[in-house]
Each structure stands twice: as C-alpha cells, then as structure tokens.
Amino acid sequence: MLSRTADNLYWIARYMERAETAARLLEVGARIALLPTAVGYRSDWDSLLRASGNATGYAAKYGVPDQKAIESWLFFDRDNPNSVAACLTAARENGRIVRTALTTQVWDALNTAFQEMRQITARRDKAELSRLTDWVMKQAAMVRGAIDGTILRNDGFNFLNIGYYLERGDATARLMDVKYYVLLPRADYIGTGLDNDQWLMLLRALGAHRAFHWAYGGEVTSAKIAHFLILNPQSPRSLITCVAGLNNHLTRLAKAYGRETPAQAASAHLLAGLEGLSTDHIFDEGLHEFLTRFISESAALGAVIHDAYLSGDM
Amino acid sequence: MTTYFNEMYDGGQVRPPYARLSDWMASMPADRRLEKQAEAEALFRRIGITFAVYGEGGDPDRLIPFDMFPRVFTGGEWAKLERGIKQRARALNAFLVDVYGRGEIVRAGRIPAHLVYQNEAFERAVVGFVPPKGVYSHIVGIDIVRTGPTDFYVLEDNCRTPSGVSYMLESREMMMRMFPDLFRENRIEPVDRYHELLRRTLASVAPAKCERDPTIVILTPGHYNSAYYEHSFLADLMGVELVEGADLFVDGAFVYMRTTQGPKRVDVIYRRIDDAFIDPLCFRPDSMLGIPGLMDVYRSGGVTICSAPGAGVADDKAVYTYVPEMVRFYLGEEPILNNVPTWKCAERDDLGHVLANLGDLVVKEVHGSGGYGMLVGPKSTKAEIEEFRARIVADPGNYIAQPTLALSTTPTFVEEGIAPRHVDLRPYCLVGEKIELVPGGMTRVALKDGSLVVNSSQGGGVKDTWVLAE
Numbered sequence: 215m216l217s218r219t220a221d222n223l224y225w226i227a228r229y230m231e232r233a234e235t236a237a238r239l240l241e242v243g244a245r246i247a248l249l250p251t252a253v254g255y256r257s258d259w260d261s262l263l264r265a266s267g268n269a270t271g272y273a274a275k276y277g278v279p280d281q282k283a284i285e286s287w288l289f290f291d292r293d294n295p296n297s298v299a300a301c302l303t304a305a306r307e308n309g310r311i312v313r314t315a316l317t318t319q320v321w322d323a324l325n326t327a328f329q330e331m332r333q334i335t336a337r338r339d340k341a342e343l344s345r346l347t348d349w350v351m352k353q354a355a356m357v358r359g360a361i362d363g364t365i366l367r368n369d370g371f372n373f374l375n376i377g378y379y380l381e382r383g384d385a386t387a388r389l390m391d392v393k394y395y396v397l398l399p400r401a402d403y404i405g406t407g408l409d410n411d412q413w414l415m416l417l418r419a420l421g422a423h424r425a426f427h428w429a430y431g432g433e434v435t436s437a438k439i440a441h442f443l444i445l446n447p448q449s450p451r452s453l454i455t456c457v458a459g460l461n462n463h464l465t466r467l468a469k470a471y472g473r474e475t476p477a478q479a480a481s482a483h484l485l486a487g488l489e490g491l492s493t494d495h496i497f498d499e500g501l502h503e504f505l506t507r508f509i510s511e512s513a514a515l516g517a518v519i520h521d522a523y524l525s526g527d528m
Numbered sequence: 529m530t531t532y533f534n535e536m537y538d539g540g541q542v543r544p545p546y547a548r549l550s551d552w553m554a555s556m557p558a559d560r561r562l563e564k565q566a567e568a569e570a571l572f573r574r575i576g577i578t579f580a581v582y583g584e585g586g587d588p589d590r591l592i593p594f595d596m597f598p599r600v601f602t603g604g605e606w607a608k609l610e611r612g613i614k615q616r617a618r619a620l621n622a623f624l625v626d627v628y629g630r631g632e633i634v635r636a637g638r639i640p641a642h643l644v645y646q647n648e649a650f651e652r653a654v655v656g657f658v659p660p661k662g663v664y665s666h667i668v669g670i671d672i673v674r675t676g677p678t679d680f681y682v683l684e685d686n687c688r689t690p691s692g693v694s695y696m697l698e699s700r701e702m703m704m705r706m707f708p709d710l711f712r713e714n715r716i717e718p719v720d721r722y723h724e725l726l727r728r729t730l731a732s733v734a735p736a737k738c739e740r741d742p743t744i745v746i747l748t749p750g751h752y753n754s755a756y757y758e759h760s761f762l763a764d765l766m767g768v769e770l771v772e773g774a775d776l777f778v779d780g781a782f783v784y785m786r787t788t789q790g791p792k793r794v795d796v797i798y799r800r801i802d803d804a805f806i807d808p809l810c811f812r813p814d815s816m817l818g819i820p821g822l823m824d825v826y827r828s829g830g831v832t833i834c835s836a837p838g839a840g841v842a843d844d845k846a847v848y849t850y851v852p853e854m855v856r857f858y859l860g861e862e863p864i865l866n867n868v869p870t871w872k873c874a875e876r877d878d879l880g881h882v883l884a885n886l887g888d889l890v891v892k893e894v895h896g897s898g899g900y901g902m903l904v905g906p907k908s909t910k911a912e913i914e915e916f917r918a919r920i921v922a923d924p925g926n927y928i929a930q931p932t933l934a935l936s937t938t939p940t941f942v943e944e945g946i947a948p949r950h951v952d953l954r955p956y957c958l959v960g961e962k963i964e965l966v967p968g969g970m971t972r973v974a975l976k977d978g979s980l981v982v983n984s985s986q987g988g989g990v991k992d993t994w995v996l997a998e
Contacts, residue, residue, distance in 0.1 A: 217786045218775050311751045314764040329573070369788060471789050526775070526786025
C-alpha cells in the first residue's frame with residue numbers, strides 16, 4: 215500500500231473520531247450549563263474551550279467566551295480545524311483521495327455526512343444543539359459500521375483502526391480533563407454530591423453511564439469512574455482499551471509485513487505502563503498531570519507511527 | 529438558416545436505430561422523467577462523479593449534467609468509424625516515431641519543418657528515442673462530429689491524456705441501472721471491457737528491463753485536479769495504485785513508489801499530468817509535481833511513460849491539418865475519416881480569408897483546449913468578433929479557423945420536454961501491442977438551445993452512446 219494512502223486512511227479515522235469528540239464536548243458543555251452551579255457558565259465554557267485544545271483560535275476570532283459563539287466554533291466554524299464541520303469535510307476529502315481503497319459503503323457514509331453537513335450549515339439557525347450532537351454520533355457510527363462491515367481485513371483496515379484508537383484515547387483523556395477544569399473548580403467539592411453529579415454527566419456525555427453501572431454497581435465515586443475511563447479494558451473508550459487496540463493493530467501490521475518498526479515497541483511500552491497502574495497511582499500523580507502526560511505520550515506514539523509507515527521515508 | 533441533421537429522423541420517418549427509443553420517449557410522462565432525472569443526479573452525487581471547473585469558483589462538487597436520452601449508432605456506422613479511428617491512431621503514432629527519429633515526412637516535404645521542430649510541444653529530450661513497441665500515444669481520443677447520415681469529420685486529435693472515458697463507462701452503468709428494459713429491447717454492444725483492454729495495453733508496453741508481471745500506476749496531479757475522479761476510477765477498475773509525484777522517486781536505474789512496506793519498483797506509468805510536470809530536472813525546475821530524474825530512467829528503458837513525453841506534437845491544432853497526409857505517407861491508404869477544412873492564420877492567404885469571413889467561422893487557439901479562447905462567429909456579437917479580430921491580428925500564428933459545422937443533433941431532455949441539441953463524440957482508441965477500441969465513446973451534448981459548444985466547462989453535458997449489434 216502507498217504510504218500516502220495509509221496516511222489518508224489513518225486521517226479519515228482520526229477526523230471522524232475528532233468530529234465525534236467535538237460533539238461530545240458540546241454535549242458536556244450543554245449539560246453543565248443546565249446545572250445550578252456556584253461558578254456560572256462563563257468560566258465553564260472557557261474551560262471547555264481549553265480542553266478542546268484550541269482556545270487561542272477562538273479567542274482571536276470571538277474574544278470573550280459566549281455559549282452561542284462557542285457552539286458555533288465547535289460545530290460549524292471552518293476556522294477551527296477541530297470543529298465538527300471541518301473534521302467531516304477533512305475526513306471526506308481524505309476519503310475522496312483514496313476512493314480506491316474504500317468500499318462504496320464507506321465512501322457513501324463519508325459523503326453522506328459531508329453532504330448533510332452542508333444542508334445543516336445552510337439552515338444552522340434552526341438547528342438544536344442536542345439534535346446536532348445526536349446527528350454527529352449517528353454519522354460517526356455509520357462510517358465506523360461501514361468500515362467494520364465491509365472493509366477487507368488488510369493493512370488498510372489496520373491503519374484505519376490505528377487512527378481511531380489513537381484519536382479516541384486522546385479524546386477520552388481530553389474529555390476527562392474537562393472534568394478537571396470545569397467540574398472541580400475548588401478542592402472542597404471533591405467527594406460531595408455536586409462532584410458526583412458532574413462525574414455522572416461526564417459518563418453520560420461519553421455514552422457510558424449505563425455501562426458504568428453495570429460494570430461497577432453501588433455508589434458512584436471518582437475512583438471508580440477514573441478506573442472505568444482509564445484502566446478498565448471492558449470500557450470501549452478507556453485509555454487502556456484504546457492503547458491495547460492500537461497495539462493489536464500494530465502487531466497485526468508487523469506480522470503481515472514480516473517486519474517490526476519502532477512503532478510496535480513504543481505502543482507496547484505505553485500499554486505496559488497503563489497495565490501496571492492503579493487508580494491510587496493516578497490520584498497520587500494528580501489526575502490532570504496524569505492526563506497531560508498521557509496526551510503527550512500518545513502524540514509521541516503518533517509521530518513514531520508516522521515515521522515508520524506513513525511518511526514513506528524508510 | 530442552417531438545417532441540422534437530427535440523428536433520430538430521416539425526413540418525417542424515425543431512423544431504424546432509434547425506432548424503439550421513439551416508443552420509449554412517447555411512454556415517458558413528464559413527472560416520471562423528472563423523477564428519473566433526480567434519481568440519476570442523486571446516484572452521480574453519491575458515487576462522487578463531479579467535475580470542477582477551473583477558475584469558476586462556486587460549487588467545487590458540481591455535477592456534469594447527464595442526459596438520459598441515448599445517442600445511437602448502427603453497427604454499420606460504427607464499423608466505418610472504427611476503421612477510420614484505428615487508421616488515424618496508427619498514422620499519428622507513426623508520425624511521432626518518425627519526427628523524433630529521421631523525420632522522413634519532413635524531408636519528403638509533406639509537412640513544413642517549422643511546424644514540427646519549432647512546435648512548443650516538440651520535446652527535444654526524447655529525440656532519437658523509440659518507446660517500447662514504437663508507441664508514443666497509447667490512448668488516442670479523437671473528437672468526431674457528424675453533419676449528415678454518412679458525413680463524419682474529425683474535429684481534433686488528443687494524443688496526450690484525453691479525459692472523459694469515465695463518463696462513457698458511468699453513463700452506461702447509470703442507464704443500465706435506471707432503464708434495464710431498454711437493454712433487453714435493444715441489442716447494445718457492451719463497453720465494460722475498456723479497463724481490461726487499457727490494463728492489457730499498458731502492460732504490453734512494459735520496458736525491456738521489466739522481466740516480471742509489470743507494476744502499473746496512474747500518475748495524477750492530485751485530488752484538486754478536475755479529472756481526479758476519473759483517475760481514481762480507472763485505477764480502481766484496473767486494480768493499480770493511483771500515485772502523485774511525491775509518491776515516486778528515482779533510485780539508480782529504476783523508479784520506485786513509497787509504500788508502507790518500503791520502496792516498490794514501478795514499470796509502467798500511465799500519467800495524467802502534462803509533459804512539463806514530469807521531471808523538474810528535465811523540464812521545469814519550478815515544478816512541484818514531477819519526479820526528479822524520471823526522464824533519465826525513461827530514456828534508459830527502466831520505465832515506460834504513457835503517453836510518451838513529446839506525444840503532444842501530433843495533436844497540435846496546426847499539425848492537425850496534416851493528419852490526412854500522415855495517413856497517406858505512412859500507411860499508403862486514403863483517410864477513412866475526413867478532416868474539417870482548416871485555415872491556418874499563420875499563412876498570409878488563409879489569414880486574409882479568415883479575417884474577411886470571421887462572422888461565419890469558428891476560430892480556435894492552436895494550443896487551446898476545453899472550449900476556452902475560441903470564437904463561434906455566427907453565435908457572436910459584432911463587438912466580440914471585433915475583439916477577437918484584434919487578437920488574431922496581434923498573433924496570427926496562434927489561431928486556426930474552420931467553417932461553422934452544422935453539427936448533428938439528437939433528442940435531449942430539456943426543461944420543456946424533448947428537444948434537439950447538438951452533439952459530438954469522443955471514442956478512446958488504445959494503442960499497444962494491438963490497437964483496440966470499445967464500441968462507444970463519450971457523447972457530449974450542448975445543453976443550451978442553439979449552442980454548438982459541447983465542452984463541459986461551457987455548459988455541456990454527457991449522454992450514453994450506443995452501438996447496436998448487427
């Protein structure tokens with residue numbers, strides 16, 4: 215497979231997952247805004263922007279955080295490379311470049327998302343936020359389903375999955391970090407009813423609140439939730455699930471190609487690090503510190519994968 | 529008032545190849561037609577067949593309009609066209625091998641030396657080089673118009689990278705999907721062997737140094753190119769990689785592509801980029817699209833480039849007037865297909881005639897394409913004609929003129945129902961070890977009432993082209 219083709223596939227997956235993350239962020243934000251809180255929504259939305267990783271772009275364009283403007287920035291704004299509209303467009307553009315490596319169903323799903331996005335943008339004033347976020351999840355699921363259902367289990371499939379898992383791990387870490395920024399403005403909230411409400415909201419935004427109860431039962435505690443989202447291999451979005459998925463698809467690549475690269479060693483290292491952890495370790499390090507470290511290690515792994523497979527410079 | 533040949537009718541009678549379509553047309557109420565039209569558009573958009581127009585802005589995913597009313601040839605009509613097209617493709621290739629070799633046709637005084645050797649498309653870098661199997665132009669697109677029941681003219685030859693074949697294939701797909709009954713009632717020759725023939729043609733010209741099953745790639749300028757869809761479509765059908773310049777590199781005597789498993793050798797490059805962008809070391813140092821060193825590998829027989837660099841000298845509009853001479857000179861045959869009479873503004877007598885009759889002529893730039901930079905005299909205002917006159921006088925060598933042909937029409941679905949619209953035809957002749965042609969081509973239709981310009985960049989559409997089995 216051409217390195218450039220592998221790169222395009224990898225980015226289709228990353229952009230689709232990123233669009234979903236932007237939608238989930240919006241959902242978290244919307245739910246927080248509905249809560250009675252001592253903090254007031256202004257700083258909440260500000261925190262959301264910081265977690266999205268592109269607060270400076272927003273500040274340059276809009277200045278003061280404002281709910282409507284932030285919604286627009288995260289959903290419609292093409293000046294924001296991480297907005298839903300920008301991600302769906304980029305995913306489809308990457309798909310158009312590698313039409314030959316996609317099935318009709320996958321292309322159809324990518325193209326439909328893009329075309330519908332254009333229609334939604336045309337009548338954006340009438341759009342309700344909750345319906346928009348639902349719509350994004352649905353489009354993401356359609357693409358994901360078409361990939362799982364119709365793509366050959368070859369190297370292209372591995373590159374798509376590597377893109378998904380890398381982006382998803384990053385997203386879970388960032389969404390949890392909103393919890394740090396938004397949900398725990400003061401240390402004395404920790405362990406209170408308010409704290410737990412907010413954790414639950416995070417689970418809900420990740421589509422995982424029911425799964426959580428099935429997996430743990432009993433009281434909702436921050437330790438259980440951190441375990442669920444970071445260390446539980448049953449959780450579909452936990453960091454360990456994402457890194458294990460990455461590691462699996464890199465291993466399959468090495469097997470198919472009959473050749474190991476530094477990427478396999480790097481992912482195995484990251485996975486081993488998570489497997490040796492407990493929630494106590496994480497809270498000792500500090501949740502925010504841990505998440506920041508994970509985000510940077512995951513980005514470094516992305517760079518190694520790029521050098522080994524996607525750049526074509528071997 | 530010119531009368532135009534309508535391919536469906538002979539006087540008041542429906543011509544035999546259109547007999548069944550006449551019933552079909554009568555049985556199609558307006559609402560069903562609109563429904564089908566919408567269905568076709570939705571299908572095209574879903575598949576992603578779009579056509580971006582250079583410099584127009586607007587919708588980057590504009591669809592090329594598709595007309596559901598097919599254009600039909602009898603088997604007999606096609607047999608003659610096929611012979612004429614293959615003859616022309618053979619002569620054009622013989623000419624290319626000759627002018628980059630001994631130049632016999634020039635020595636014999638059958639074509640002026642300056643037209644060949646001072647032509648912008650003449651490629652000095654390949655002088656003395658004979659490509660595998662002696663083929664320069666592997667895909668020859670020949671634009672043909674019809675003016676009467678038995679009158680066909682070649683409007684121009686495209687020896688470099690003629691586009692549009694995806695429309696031939698997709699129009700057929702679309703028609704078979706939407707109107708399967710038509711294909712049961714009419715015996716229509718299939719065109720779906722095209723990609724297999726193309727692959728075989730490309731494989732047959734693999735370089736001498738290639739001792740295994742040749743690795744073929746399609747080289748595209750990238751996804752911003754208006755024909756990108758076609759490039760990816762053909763790559764997919766043939767099961768070959770679609771590469772950009774940056775995916776290829778030269779190492780020693782061979783060309784390689786960058787893959788996830790390391791470098792892989794490439795033997796045949798079907799390029800859909802211009803000569804100027806093939807190799808920055810050889811042609812344009814400012815090109816970002818080329819592969820440095822590619823021409824050295826090519827000339828030493830390490831890779832085959834299709835069409836061969838330099839093929840453009842045969843499809844220049846000034847050289848065009850000499851193609852009938854080429855047929856006589858190289859093949860010793862009389863041309864089966866006629867040229868349109870052409871005046872070369874570079875020549876004093878011709879220029880005088882052209883300037884005196886601008887209102888009746890079609891004037892084209894010698895190197896122009898896509899319907900840009902041309903004047904259709906009878907359809908132009910006085911001011912437009914005068915403006916064009918100034919351009920011709922300033923640079924006569926850049927223009928040729930032809931009589932305004934009475935292009936045939938075929939029934940076409942338009943807003944008000946069905947109306948005659950002008951059409952042309954581009955078949956795609958494949959030249960490798962053998963010369964092959966699938967029975968069909970791209971029929972372009974000028975959708976604007978009265979318009980004679982069929983180019984998609986100027987509001988033209990496409991139709992399915994049928995050749996009936998005898």
